[in-house]
């Protein structure tokens with residue numbers, strides 16, 4: 001351990017390559033062997049989240065003086081791909097935490113004092129509720145300033161990690177602004193979680209979260225920003241979700257022993273890393289189609305055995321389907337529909 005200027009211990013510096021290699025080892029040796037049991041609900045994903053925290057992966061973006069690894073965007077994306085090749089459910093729950101840890105590290109006031117280091121170390125875990133911001137008005141979640149804090153009303157339709165996270169970073173609307181609040185993940189008379197039964201990544205414990213005059217102390221405010229600025233950041237951030245698909249495809253290629261799929265994967269990774277903002281939706285669509293086809297090839301190669309619940313093929317097939325809608329925006333939906341239609345047109349008559 002080294003020490004930061006305020007005398008606190010900070011993590012020793014690790015190169016991006018070393019962190020990606022550690023993620024690959026964890027994916028192959030810990031996550032993948034547990035993935036079917038996690039998917040079936042026989043083993044809690046929280047056990048694997050603890051392993052990721054012990055490896056320092058909860059603070060990837062966070063500066064070292066706050067207990068994080070201080071990695072840049074590209075290294076974070078490569079870590080995501082590795083982990084997704086091990087267990088998508090665990091990786092999906094973990095991913096929800098990352099931006100919150102970075103925002104809280106960058107915030108002012110009590111929320112940073114109390115939460116920044118704990119989030120970076122993974123001793124406290126966060127989920128996030130923001131995708132409703134992509135919907136047209138009226139806002140799904142509104143906030144009203146009250147004495148000592150904020151009152152939140154409305155519904156977040158998809159919040160992952162319930163029961164595994166200590167807090168949810170909730171995007172609420174106040175007129176043209178987005179007000180972000182770190183809300184304790186504890187049900188009560190004004191906060192209700194309704195579990196969704198999912199066809200894939202069911203063990204991610206995804207809920208719809210309803211707020212009925214829920215009070216949040218003022219010390220839990222992390223950020224206020226215009227919705228227009230958030231929309232720009234959202235569009236720029238959509239590249240990252242594609243690495244989950246590359247991870248699923250990577251596992252399919254490994255199980256198939258296919259060098260050809262492996263080479264195509266390398267090309268797609270380069271395309272995703274290098275795409276301009278205008279190109280991202282089209283490359284994401286290519287990743288989605290590639291992931292679906294890699295999973296389909298695995299299922300077909302194994303025949304009927306692939307349908308048995310302890311076959312990785314059926315799990316990966318359902319996960320490839322899930323990745324069609326996860327992290328989707330109108331632009332990505334349109335690009336995916338075009339890509340899939342093109343695939344149908346390419347079929348020999």
Ligand SMILES: Cc1cc2nc3c(=O)[nH]c(=O)nc-3n(C[C@H](O)[C@H](O)[C@H](O)COP(=O)(O)OP(=O)(O)OC[C@H]3O[C@@H](n4cnc5c(N)ncnc54)[C@H](O)[C@@H]3O)c2cc1C
Pocket residue numbers: 096127128129130131132134135136158159160161198201206325326327328329330
């Ligand atoms: C299993 C699962 C877990 C997820 N977990 C999280 C999470 O933890 N946190 C998080 O923030 N997001 C989460 N998401 C959301 C995800 O990231 C995508 O944003 C979402 O899946 C996109 O959904 P969609 O394609 O159905 O589009 P949607 O955004 O739901 O919308 C579909 C279309 O309908 C329109 N529409 C939707 N609602 C309205 C409305 N009220 N009025 C008028 N038009 C409307 C939209 O504009 C769009 O054109 C999760 C999704 C899934 C499937």
